[in-house]
Amino acid sequence: MPTFQRRFSIVQKLIASYAVVIFLTTAALVFALLGLYSQNRTAKEIARTDLFVISATYRLRESLSAQDRFAGRYLILKSDEFKDLFNQRQSEFMTILGELGRRGNDQPFRDLVASYERYRQATESIFATGNGDPLAAKKDSDEVAARIDAISALRRALLDQKLAEADRRESATVRLALILAFSGFILALTVASLTVHSISTAITKLKKGMHRIAEGDFDYDPQLPAGDEIGALAGDFVRMGKKLKELEQMSLDASPLTRLPGNIAIERVLNRRLQSGEPFAVCYADLDNFKAFNDHYGYIKASEVIKLTAELIHDTVRQMAGGDAFVGHVGGDDFVMVVASDKGGPVCEHVITRFDDFIRQHYSAEDLAKGAIEGVDRYGVPRTFPIMSISIAVVICSREEFASAVDIAKAAADIKDLLKSTPGSNYLINRRKGKR
Incomplete structure (x- = not known):
């Protein structure tokens, strides 16, 4: 990959492309500017919203699973420690839920909030009496998990649509740029194409990395160079995978008899x-x-x-x-x-x-x-x-x-x-x- 692709941010790459286009022809600039700006906006929107929501659903599922474990252990051992641990994970769940709500308070989100409220009430009964109905709490937990999965699936579908729309715009930009000034736009087209290809490739790799981590391949590295917004996001993916692997190892390492760390x-x-x-x-x-x-x-x-x-x-x-x-x-x-x-x-x-x-x-x-x-x-x-x-x-x-x-x-x-x-x-x- 060229050196400028590694050293400059997405915005800087786009500005360089626009400068070349302006120098060659005003007509080509207008269309290229609109097309590339749309690509940049889509990439940022995906980074700020879609990938955040998908990551948040993973954290919600992990937090919900932890709450189920602590509630179950409380029923067996009646230890307040598990109640405290449950409350910590519940607080964590509510924090993530609040962050998710700020991204969009739509009907699926409101359904998730309502389902979790029922689950919270069921677990409060368990901790209040010490012998609540675990089946009811499990049913409510499964409903919350299903709501989380529904939000994740919906966001994945929206992400696929955005990627498809980004590819369509990319193709249109390249075609019209060639029609307007084939001979004079060789240099400008090369720079713009490299920039758009870099963004598209990075998003594709991030999407693949998201699926690999979801399948349990916590060591997967999308291998995106640092230096721009997507490169920084790729680094967050790698760190998230390492943390998930560490948590998995600690869980597997625990003694099955005492449940103490190994x-x-x-x-x-x-x-x-x-x-x-x-x-x-x-x-x-x-x-x-x-x-x-x-x-x-x-x-x-x-x-x-x-x-x-x-x-x-x-x-x-x-x-x-x-x-x-x-x-x-x-x-x-x-x-x-x-x-x-x-x-x-x-x-x-x-x-x-x-x-x-x-x-x-x-x-x-x-x-x-x-x-x-x-x-x-x-x-x-x-x-x-x-x-x-x-x-x-x-x-x-x-x-x-x-x-x-x-x-x-x-x-x-x-x-x-x-x-x-x-x-x-x-x-x-x-x-x-x-x-x-």
């Missing part, structure tokens, strides 16, 4: 905290004698302990360390807590206290009386295993001391090895130990 999210959080430059504490929790408990009581009971332990850790961290703290599930009986550097010790103490009280409820009276269970170790040797306990290795992290999440994990593993030699639930901050 290794990908944990590594991302640790690296982001390191880049921020603020010190923080990483608490690596591991259940002692879990394998013996699993062998003795069975995997169903053991899975229940893992799930309840995850809830215990999550609730404790949220209560003690606030909303910017993070809890992840490495896998098995290993968990990670990321909190402010001064919260590491208090959080560990509360987790240990709650866990030691909680875990006794999952042993039989006979085993509790003995204070242990019989089993075999990983080498097949019969042994007596004490009541399950929790060990927490705490690493105080800073960018000066650790370069990556891998370095933090290694330091936590070294501390955990020291903890394993001490019976009972305990925690160790770097080289200082606190025991309960």
